[in-house]
Structure formats: structure tokens, C-alpha cells
Amino acid sequence: MSAEHFLNIKREIASSYPDFEARATKAWAEIIEELGKLTAMVPTKGPEYIPQVKFSELSSLSPEKVEEIRQIGTVVIKDLVDDAEAQAWKDSLKEFISVNPNIDGIPDGDMQFFQLYWTRPQVQARSHPNLLAASTWLNNLYRVASDEPIEGVDLSTPLTYADRFRIRRPGVQWSAHPPHIDGGAIERWEDKVFRTQCFGDILSGEWRKHDPYALEGRLNARSSLYKRPNQASVFRTFQGWLAMSETAPRQGTLQVFPNVHLSNAYLILRPFFRPLVPVDSEEVLDAKNWEFDISSPEFPGIIPRDGGFTGPRPTPELHPHMRLEKTMISVPKVMPGDAVFWHCDVVHAVEIEHTGKEDSAVMYIPAMPTTPINTAYVEKQKETFLQEISPPDFPKGSQAFIGGGKPTDLLSPVGLHAMGLPIAV
Template identity: 60%
Template sequence: MPPHFVELKKEIAASYPNFQERVTKAWTSLLAELAEETDLIAKEGTSVRLLLLFVIRVSALISICTPQIIPQVQFSEIASLKPEVVDTIKRRGCVVIKDVVDDSEAAGWKSSLEKYIKENPTVPGFPAEDKQFFQLYWTRPQVQARAHPNVLATSTWLNQMYHVKGNTTLEGVDLSTPLTYADRFRIRHPGVQWDVHPPHVDGGSIERWQDETFRTCFADILAGDFQKHDPYDLEGRVNARSSLYGRPGQSTVLRTFQGWLALSETAPTEGTLKVFPDVLLSNAYIILRPFFTAKSTPVTSNPLDAENWEYNISTSDFPGIFPRDGGFTGPRPNPNSHPHMRLDETMTSVPKVKPGDMVFWHCDVVHSVEQEHTGKGDSAVMYIPAVPYTPQNAAYVQKQKDTFLASVPPPDFPKHEGEATYAGGGRETDVVSAVGRVAMGLPIAVA
């Protein structure tokens, strides 16, 4: 990392009274809580993995192997969930929402996407020899899915999990008006090894520490009071700069939750999403990790023991952050850089989904994609996050609208010639509902 990041650490340390003393005490408490929580997560994951091995050939029994630590709810029930269920979703930072879209409609979108790819064999995607992840944004199924009333209602419900401390309001923010962020889709084939999405966090890399506004989202952690950290406090996030370096593929908008819509049945071990299901502790650990290093001479035999770690701001390292494309990528925690997360044991696969189900994870949640796909069918999803109406997001949507009308990649994504020459692309007339058109920045009346 650049040498001047030593000064960034010193700047942060100088911003909080008694920083070294308070974060050292917090670090010790945090590691104790992480030890308990990772034991719980690992135990849950181990029981699921063992059961999967036992019944892997009995598809009718796969449903009993779903990790219960990840909440599952019905779309029809989201408006009436008990507060304790919502609290669990917020702490885990992830949720599976069943039956958001009718099965047949979602399966039909997959068929349409497959037809689109077949009719346009030069569409960009990877791997080049067997394309499965597509750099496409404006196919008709994608445009229709983002504008689907149930998808937008789900986005609104998730956005409204956020709040401002003291129940005050923020100028120009409307959590009841969802916006659309155009992203891509995948149709992953069985039997293919996939190692391009290891554990990581999107929506801001070194910016989490470097941008002063973004840093306020983690002020309680940096003040040594990580238990008070609220991942759903909206205030600092509204104007946070998550892309200081203009790196292609780095989101510049606030996505309260990232998400995807299932277009096929996918179960654990079949190329699905994995998460570290505790957004509070993972945030605290990732934010404090740059200020601590392992002692060269261990005090105890347990490398995870807090006694074997010490406060240190003399290096420029921000573990899990890496230079890339003129900017930085990450956080990408791994067992070496973030050992206390025990990622080899705690990254948990989401439960089985079917077409029309949606999976969402908080914008700070550590997530990955399973390397193996042991199933018999495709693992197909459209990426559709939850995006609230904020001045910064609305400004992006206006620029995104222009790229939609021109059939070129959205502003945050790598540039290529676009999709205008491909047959079967989405058009403005495919966005019919008023809420869908507002979400896309289009005039309410269809031209």
C-alpha cells in the first residue's frame, strides 16, 4: 500500500480521544465476541455440510440441509413480520425472500436470456470459451425484472430498515421511493470451478477509512464502542464517497442491500452465494484490523488470542485492501489477513432457492460465490440491489437513464461498444408501471 497511508492511520488515531487505549480494549472484547459467534456459525455450517454429504444424492431431502442461521421469509409476509424477525435479519445482514416473482415468469426470463445469448453470440462475458457471467445490462428480461412491482416493493421494504439517529429526516432522502441500479446476470453451468469471487465486501474499499464522511459510518467502532455501531444508520452513508479513484466496476451509489433474483433452482454446493452472517462483528473487525498486528513473539500458543496482537500504526497496510486499476479493491478478508473470522468455517451458503426467490445481503456483508457447482442444472441469477432515493443516487439514475436509452454500459461499469446492435434488447416501452419508470428516471407517461 502507498506509504502515505501511514499518515491516514495517524490522522484517524488523532481524531478520537485516547484512541490507542480505547481501541485496544475494544479489540480484546471484539475478539472474545468473535470467538463465540464464529463457534456458533461454524457449528451451524458444519452440521449442514455433514448432512449434505449424507443426502447429496437424494434431491428430495436437500431442503432439510438449509442453514437456519440465514433468515427466510415469504414476500407476502414482509410487511407484517414480527419485530424480532426483522431484528434477526438486520443482525445477520442477509435474508432470503421467497416468491417475490411468480416461478413461471422468472423461469421465462431465463429462457429469454438464453435465447438472447444464442442469437447474439458475440455478447461480452466470461470465461471467453464458455460464457456464463455476462457483461449485459439492458436485455428485455433485465429491464422487466427491475421494474417488476414486487421487486420494487421488496427494495422499498429493505430500504426502510435504515434510519437516522433521533428519527430526524435527511433532505432529499425518500426511503419509500426505490431506484433501479442496472447490473449484470449469470447463468453458471454445473461442474465448472469458479474462483473469481472469494470473500469480499463491495460498495467502497479504502474509502471506508479515507473518505471522512464514509468514515463516520464507523465512528462508534473507531471510538472504541463497537457494540453501539449501527450498520443501518443512514446519515453518513447518504453522502459517502465510495469511489474516490474512479476505478471501473466500483459502485458510486448507496445500495442498502445487494441482491439477486433467482432464475433457477439452486441449493448449497450448487454455485450459490455464501455470506459471513454477522454484519455488526464483521464491520467492527474489518475496520479495526488495520490498527493491530500479530506480535513477532507470541505470548500464548493460540495465534487468535488477543494477547498475541498489539496496537500498531507504523505500517501502511490495510489488510484485505489491494491496489487495482488505479484505485483499490476490497475489503477482501482471507484466513491470513483476518484469521479471527475463521472464514474457512464460517462462510455460509444461502438456503435453497427456486425461480422468483430473491436473496439480499447488507452492503457491508462479507460475501462470496461457491467455488464448486455440484448440481445438475444451471445456477442462474439477475443481480438486482435495493437502492433508496437520495440526491446522489437520483443523480446517478439520470446518467444511467441516458446509457439505457443509448444501450451502452451504465456509468459505474467498464465501457464497451454496448448492446444497441444486438437483437432483443430492452426498450423504454418495456417499463410500464409508474413506480418502475420513476425508479429508472423515466417520465411517468410512456411515450
Template identity: 65%
Template sequence: MSVELGPCPPRFVELKKQIAASYPDFEARVTKAWGEILQELDKTTKEIARLGSQNVPELNFSELGRLSPERVEEIKRKGSVVIRDVVDDAEAREWQAWLREYVTKNPDIEGFPENDKQFFQLYWTKSQIRARGHPNVLEVTKWLNQMYHVKSDEKVEEVDLTTPLTYADRFRIRHPGVQWDAHPPHIDGGSIERWEDDVFRACFDDILSGNWREHDPYDLRNRINARSSLYKRPNQSTVFRTYQGWLALSETAPHEGTLQVFPNVLLSNAYIVLRPFVSPKKGKSADSFDPEDWQFDISYADFPGIYSLGQAFAGPRPNSQSHPHLRLDETMVSVPKVYPGDMVFWHCDVIHAVEKEHAGKEDSIVMYIPAVPYTPANAAYVERQKESFLKGLAPPDFPVTKGEGHCVGVGKVDDIESTVGKRAMGFPIQVA
């Protein structure tokens, strides 16, 4: 059931005033930075549109650890990557067959659309458990976690980027020819929290200070303690995921229901974070790239792209009206064609979407598997998640369902075959 999106509450004017008072010379610095960002976007968006899917870096699993610094920096700058041959093709296809069998044998499972289920509220199939615990999958997520660092010299306590954890999520079996409007351009992992939570906001200090080019999307210092779910909304991740991701179980090409990304995490962060503090001057168009057409303005409550859901908030959901300078109709590029066993990942701040159309001839099948590092908060979540698994219930971040304990073929602990997989799921490891 869809929930109506409403405007931001009037109290958010006070939030803007509070933020403005927290940074020296806020008005002048924001005004200058906004003009620079508009001019940079005017150039960069044209280049993104020209390159299309070529914007998204590609590499093979066998290349991990052997990439040049330049290629690593490209992946970090784009904020997205396709990694080939993470899992053997035959094994990935077997997992696909098991998923199909699972949904066939358990017709009462929850998913949408209700009359033709394709996105499933399922977490504990044998396929998902095998995939999350696969050593290659966890090796990839460990490699991605280590793209993060502490920008300053201070030590971040009890964080281990070399110990990957597991975050249970769902899967989809998308049919050809079905219009898909459920996932327009958006950013996960925090809505108004990006501004309202002091620690989360500190992740964007350089942007809010006007030094937007110095912003480092890979700085761990505040990320690990940022509160991404102040309003306890279901489907709002409380875990710090360095990258979101999925594992392909079928071939999926552009125009076949695949992922789309805006491939510049620094620029999109800078633009989205500062957008609530400016407005077009009277008589000027909101899609003008001319800095002279804009003014500093904190008199309105709206945080463009953030929407009220009653007691909680959705977004950021940028669109051509709220964030016209992103040119999303041209710059949301589809990832290159993938094959069974390939994985796709995108930085936690990357704007992403699912293609509305699937013009292919076969089902597009993926399992959602993000990269999650060891932090105290993440480890605490994994403990709660483990209890949900043992009971066959939905994980803590997700809507309550009737669970899978009754399902034919539900996954078991023994389906976590590797030691690293057991550790990632919070199970103790016996040392001989």
C-alpha cells in the first residue's frame, strides 16, 4: 500500500536557522559554494550524459588488490562499480533455480505487486544465505570497506574494515514488460537525518562550511556514529553500509530493468546538502545555472527531495523539479550488462534508481547484498539480526511479516558454509 508524501513541517525553518548558526559566515560561504557547484554541474552533467553506461567502472574479481591507484580513485569518484565473476556462473544459476522453487512452493509469501509478485519480503532462503556467506562475496565487500579511512589523524575506536559483516536484505525476480515505478532516483541510509542529526550532518562539514571540494565521502570519522533512522521508519537502514549492492543471478542489460546511478558522489552530495539553503531570485527559473539567479534563503521549511510520511520522512528523492541541475533524465546512467555471478555496488550516498522499463525477454533476478564493515553499532545489529534468522522472522530494519519459519526449504545455519560467512553473521567460530 502506497503512503502519501507530504511537505516538510514548519519546524524545519528552525532547523535551518540552527544549522546556519553553526557555521561561520554561513550565508556568504553557501552563496559562493552554490555558484561554484552550479557551474561544475553544468559541465559535468553533460559529460555524464555523453558517456552513458561507460561512466560505471568495471573490473574482474581476480583484479582485486592489483588495481592501480588511478583505477581505485576512479571507482571512488564515480561511487559505483561492476565486479565480474565474483561467483561461478553455474552456482549463481543454481541459486536462481532455488529461489524460483522457493516462491513456487510457498505461494503465501509476501511481495509486490500483490497480483504478480516480483519483489519479495524474503530474507532467509537457502540461496540468500549461501550467497551472503560465500567467501568471494565477503572478499569483495571487505575490499570495498577498505576504501574508507579516517581523514584526520585521530583513531576510530573498534572499527575493523577487514572484518565484513552480513546485512540480510531481499531479492527480486522482475518480469519483462512490467512498468516499475517503485524505485525512482533516491538515496538510502538516512533522510532528513542528513541535516537533523548532528553527527550525520558533520559528515558534510566541508560542504556546509563552503569548502565543498574538500568533502571526502570516504571519511569514517562521523559515519560510524551517524544516526540514520531518528524516526524508526521500516525499510530505513540503521546499519552503516559502505556500499549498497546486489548479486546478479541472470543476465540483465540496460533497458532490461537494471540499476541506474548518478556517477559523481562528491558533486551530488554537495548539491543536495546545500539545496535547502537557497532559492531562485524573484522572476528567475529554478533550473538556471547562473549563480546570479540564486540567493541564500532559509525562510522556507522545505528540504527539497525530503517528504513527510506522517511521523517519519522519506528521501532524499531528487527529481527534475526539486534538483533540476542534476539533469537526471540524462544523467541517471544504467550499469553495463551483467551476467550470473557478477556484482554491482554503489556508494551509500549515490543517487540510484531502478529502470522503469524492462524491454528484455527474460526475468531480471538479483539478490541485494551490501558491503558492511565491523563497527560496534553494526555488530550489535548483526546480533539482533541473527536472532531474527534463527526464528525465521524479518530482520530488525524491515517491516514485520509473518516470517519464513513455516516455509518449505527455508535456509538453515548449516547453509552458511564458510568460516568467514559464519563470523559475518555473528556466529561464534570454534578455534581448534
């Protein structure tokens, strides 16, 4: 993709909003000021800053707790699945790996992240009624502007998105997942629906009005313009994983930047500004040392990959005001059967170090509502399941392994529906 193409994206955005330079510059200074307050506070809180709730309490949480979860964008849901059931899934996955030596994964020679989608434990976990009930609760954290029903949209009917799992051994350095956001890279600026309906308030300078949970803009936003493998083409309200082992901070767990509203505002406006001082200086944190600039094709943190783009990948050098070295906090200790979910725009990473004594094992299972785009994807995904091949968003390959999951392994009627399969009467 040419530099001129990216310059044109910036120019088109700049010309789409009245007084764009003045409004963006004012918003940029305000966002930097708010980030300064947040980044001073977060390191004093640590993992306990992340909300933790019990699955049995979801329907009775106070409005204040719900808003806290929305603001931070990440939540630990405890006791989602019985401990013994989650641990049994891990044991079964390890057995599956041992009897299928030709599976793919990373890192080479010491596989711990597996390109597997249709094992029996994964099929069972995704169809577990508690997991789907939690998904429904998360989907309904999104807000609908209209009182009228939206055709083809149902936040209370969850769908299944097949993803992978990891069984990470202790003592191994893991740098494959630095701070990043999934669900759209350059698409956040290039796709007109994405940028105007999801991030229009930020680009117009009215960043405080931005609502990461506004549903309508998400429904038709295209997050995969270039069809890059491993780029989700669906709308996941929250990404998530289900723990199959005990995992605590410094044991290879998830890290998040704990304010989805501020990170969105900062990252969306970042391409329109450049620093006037060295990025490793303390002065770079002062908004006065930045200037509006649309002469560069750069979108900081957007990286070409596999015919498309990955990111945004914020770094301390490119996004100094986020103070990532201090604000990427680890989620609290979880036990087998607990789950962690994070909003689709949350900056997240995996800890480089695993200093624990046992495996850190999780299955990636997001929350995904019924929408026209999601329903169409599930129909295609269902066929890949029945044909024992990789799901549509992932590199093509066979999933025909010994002991693979079957439709009869799904645990609930709602799980069958979520996979697009008929429910037996």
C-alpha cells in the first residue's frame, strides 16, 4: 500500500470535519492532561484495579459496578465453570497434543500456542451454558440509541467464534504478544463506517462524548478490509479467555491498559500529531511540545503484515503519554474455571515472563452477539467445523485430527444455536 494512500486517508479525515486542526489540537491537549492523571494513579493500584465479580452475581451487580467495568473495559468473572471441569479440559488438550504430533503452533520446537480450533474441550467450553450466559451479559453492556429493534441484531442471543488455546510452560520468555489491539488496524481510520460511527466524536474534537459501547456503529464497521489471516472479520463485544489453570501476575497472564475511553481517544488522534522534542525526554509529555501534522503517511503502531496490517501496537516511543511501562497492569490471580474478558478496543498484552511453577493454560473464547455480519460468519464457520478445517478468519489448513470435536460434543441447545447447528427436538 503506497504512502500516498495513507496520506489521502489523513487528508480525507481532515477535510471531513469543520475546523479539524483547531478542534483536534484542543482535544489532543485535553486527552494528554487526562492521561497524565490516569497514568499517575494506575500504577498505585496494580492488579486489584481490575474489577472481579462472581458469575452468580452478574444479574445483581450495582449500576456503579457495571459502569466501573465499562470504564476500565476489563473484567474477571470468577467461578464461570467448575474447577474440575476446566482442569479436565486442560488434561484432555494435553492428551490431544500428544496423540497428534503434526499440529501447528508456536514457538517452533517448544510449542505452547496451538493452531487448533475444533478439539473436543474447545467445542465443549464454547457451548457451556455459563460461558454463553456470561457472553450475553457482556453483549448487553453495549448501548442502543434507538428504541426500535435493529433487524438481525440480538444482544441476548450469543454466537460462537472459534479461536485457539495456549498451554504456556513456566520459565519461557514470550515476546509474541506486546501491547496491541485486535479487531481492526488501519481499518479504524480507513473504513468510513468505522471511523465516523465508532470514532466520529473523537475526530470531531468532541472526544468526551465518545462511547466505546455505542452499538450501532459497530454493526457495519469493516475490521478486515485486506482479509489478512488471523484478523477477525466479526464484531466481538469482548475478547476473552477461560482459565484452565491457576494463573497470577508474573505467571504469563494478560496485561491491559485500564481505560478504554481514553486509550481510544489518544490512539485515534495520534496519527495527526508529531513531537517537537526527543521522544525519550520528559518534555515529550507536554502537549505544547507536539504539533498538528498531516504531511506524514505514518499511522504510528500500524504495521504491514501478510498482505494487510496489524495493530494498533502502541509503544513507549510512539505513544509516550500512555506510559505503557507503568500502566499495562496484569489481571488478578485466576483459578481454573475463571474467565477474563476485555473490550474489543482495549490495549492488551501477554506478560513476557512466566515465573510460576505450573502451566498457564487458557482457551480464547470471546463474546459475540447476533448481528447480520456475525450470523453470516457463523454459517461459514459451521461448515469449516463439519469439514474439519480451519475457521474462515484463520490460515487455511486441515483440522482432521484424532479425537476432534463433533456436533454431539456441544453441551447445550444454546451452544448448538451459537454454532449455527440445528437443535434436536
